Amino acid sequence: VQNQLFNFIGGNTGVWQVIKMETVVGAPLAQVERVEIIEGELTSVWQDFVWSLSGVTSYGRYVTRAEKDLLASRQADLNRPEATCAALIPISKSEIWWNLAQDERRAILETKSEHIKIGLEYLPAIARRLHHCRELDGEFDFLTWFEFAPEHSEAFEELVVRLHKSEEWKYVVREIDIRLVRADQ
């Protein structure tokens, strides 16, 4: 697990063209045309943007060894040429969630909500990278980035609907659903 910082920069430049931005719950995020993803600390070159969301990859907080191995055996990398569709979903969870103990959060996330199990069903079609930002000075707790081929768009909708119906999602107090397509300039 090398921690890597990624910045999602919303504005009018970038490889990813925004095709839809929906506020699912909580305060909205300003509409943008494009999103650029930059790894590492942002330099002063990046000033002309509408918003910039940063998060770091980190170790899994909930997966058991069996789940971790299963995920590793099935998941696909990002940047597959055929995966021209993407979603960026920033979320924050409530203080009630963060005040739960580890066993309680695991019980909600997996025993009741099957978050990991549901995600596994969509591998390798839907590639995913989770970025943590609760420990950073940002406005969200997590940024999840998904990539998939156009023919898996319906599967992705289904995944989102299933997670939204879960017990875990009752603790989500802010969520923005940003859909994008690769549009190399």
Next chain:
Amino acid sequence: VQNQLFNFIGGNTGVWQVIKMETVVGAPLAQVERVEIIEGELTSVWQDFVWSLSGVTSYGRYVTRAEKDLLASRQADLNRPEATCAALIPISKSEIWWNLAQDERRAILETKSEHIKIGLEYLPAIARRLHHCRELDGEFDFLTWFEFAPEHSEAFEELVVRLHKSEEWKYVVREIDIRLVRADQ
């Protein structure tokens, strides 16, 4: 759980006077005379220091509900007038540790090492605040700050020795043990 950023600033000013600095394992940290603790983002006022270590308080990654309640019922606050002794112990764990799954880390930390159970034995005498910095751009994974009265110094030594002997500590690749006394200027 409100995340709070704390900066430990090593130099020649500050309320806490350094009485001993020992490199337990890994690269050393420059010797300083005093440490100041500043909450929140550092302003430009803070420039004349030798090192500055930052970390955020966060939710517990391992405690169960029963352990969390037990800790809450026993632990003391920081800043007790009688607690004039302190320790700042920055540590980093190995990549092997961070690549373990949640159940494996919990098994090492508590089932094998009894980290939480041992810590409970020293409450309320030894007050403690854990700061996470693995997700920040720092050189350590954790900064732990302890405060205790002089008559509990021996108990604190015993706590440190017991943790050092644990299975969990085999994964600690860097550790600095900084001891301090309150010396209001």
